[in-house]
Amino acid sequence: MKNKNENLFLIHATGKDRSGLIAMLTKVVTNAGYNIIDIEQSAPHGLFYIIMIIEPTNNSIDKPIKFFEERFEEFSTGTELNISIRNFNGSPRKSSKSWLRFVFVGPDRPGLIASLSEFAGKNNANIHRMNMISRGEIIACESLLDISGLRIEKSGFVSGLKTLGEELGLQIVITSENVLSKKIRKLAIIDLDENLIQIQGLSEFFNSLEKDKETERFIQNFRDFYSTKERNSHEIKHFCISYLNGMNHELIRDIISKIIISPGTEELIRALKLMQYHIALISSSISIFTDFLKDQLDLEYAFGNAIDVSKKKLTGKFNENLEIDLKKKPKLINWLASMEKIPEAEILKFGLTPDENEKSSILSHLEDLKISIG
Template sequence: MSEKDKIISLSATGIDTPGLVSKITNRIYELGGNIIDVEENCRRGLFSIFLIIDFSGSEHHMEQVEKALTVLGDETGLKTIFGAYEEAEIRYPARKERHIATILGEDKPGIIAKVSAFFHAYNINIETCKMIARGKFFSMEMGIDTGRILIQPGLSRDKTIEKMKSELKELCRDLNQSVVIQSEDVYRKGKKLVVFDVESTLIQESSIKSFLEKVCDQIRPADTKLSAVDNAGDSVHALIENARLLKGMPIADFEKFSSALELNPGALELIGILKSMGFKIALLSSGFNFFIRKIFEEAGVDYAFSNTLKTDDKGLITGELEEPVITSDKKQEILEFIMRVENLQPDQVIAVGDGSIRSHFIKNVGLSIAFKPDEKSIETDGVLSSDQIINMLYCLGMPKAELDKYLKTTHSQSPTQV
């Protein structure tokens, strides 16, 4: 390095031991250098640091600096590389558009290679890449910059980014991985509310139909078997029809049997962890409220909206629903209502549904996650294809170790079997 190269880059790697940062930075200070940029990492017992240092205020010759830094490498056992840093020669992208892509699923060779090749093909720069979980289960968070994305012929920049996101989801589906991609400013912005479309996420819609039939079988004589209407379309007709079928039955019996309704694995633990992270939780359902009440009583949530069956003085179901009936159209209205009560903007909301239009009832939320979507699903920020809804915590940047710690305190099993 010559005397004019007063700004240098220094990288050092090696075995991590306590005091490395202190030794390096103190030596730089003694040499009269000013650190103008730094990034340090420790992974699996290995240490790496990258620094940009300005020695223009130093009384030392650059030759002496170079020697001293070489000695530092010998003293610390780190491999050091340094060189001149000419800011003018570094080409910054015209614009930075940071996104965070979280990929999770069963580990196998080639995932990182295929995803990084995909980004390369789009001329997307991978700026950071870190493993959140590794083992049988794999979760990786990539910080990417789409500032220099190759604009696709006939498409605008925004449409190109949309196309890229859609193709990334396809690639991850082929790799049997879940993926969530979100703009970094939205990712960083504090989310406050997680809203679950209950039937598609916390409980299985088909289980509600069979639950109603099972309970009715126990209450009514065998010759009057009930065949509940599948409420897959969230239609008012299906709701009213099911309410009508239950006419004359004691509501208490349904409340009593509701404990038999199975929740998806990890659902209660997920709510518990989200609450301890400070999120408000809302459940929206077009089902009957004894299901929701069960979740409310077991997990405690901040908001829960569902349909209530009217009963007479003896507690028998009248066959009618209390107004206003909650359908998918009403869900949007109710979510807007919660946001007004909580004074929240849409980008502070995380919406979890099954990827269908009816379960993602509000646009422009901060993060939309489709849990086990079918092929006809709408575009969401992320797709969770495993059975474990609790894995959505990785999309919020929670490392596996921390998740395990949370689960240990709730005496639950690790959710990492995908």
């Protein structure tokens, strides 16, 4: 009788994906009297690959290598699979390994993966799995590292990885994971204020609101207001919103029709969605915009300032109870973290900085991410 801890084999197969491949391969293993103890399979972009570790049972056949090679040669002829089998001298996955998962998002450019993998390699961190998505100018990547053999302290490795991310213009979120313990929940929060909303010309914007007679006067008043002293975004928005006093609610549709979502913005959202992120928009701009974007981009959350309405006309004032400012944003982030059951430190954040006039490092590299009006 064979010892179940001896004579492990590793089966590896790659080729064009089609239905029934796993069933055919595993049937051969079963017919040989072997048991599958570890398996990893995927089929990205129509390319099938599978890795299996198998062990003998009391009913295992003699001369398994010859048996498997003959069966696999038959399959290769009909399926164009490249299948191999060899003795496996290692050991199956150990739950005692130390894992670290990191996600990065940022502008795509040559050498990103090479730089990150070089950093991991020189510190003896093994890349166990990597899933990368590149859409246009944006890249999103999720990687699982085995850091059991780190040559430096984990804190030093994490600090170095984040520093490298900043140098490359990437936002990196790092978490320690028991890879089999739970489904990973992921959340990204994007601040629209200065980074994703761009008004292309004040006169064009206000002309679209059918206030042509008052536009020139408003533009001059705005210039006077802006030039008297340095203004922050909060003051500018309140001044602009005051100009909407008396606007009919129906004209909001005209504003919405002027919104153009840039390809860069759509690429970022699409990449995050493909990485299975829930996405929240937080903005101290008008909720009209954030609600529209939530629907257009199929987002989970959107928060913006509501404008008071009286007799179906805008008052030109924010609803104080629903106004979002620098003090309320952290509370919203805390609430979102609680709702999604994610530690705040593990949330991807774009554009959310302590200073409303400061731009987060990643956004200096993502100037194409915007929504235009006009």
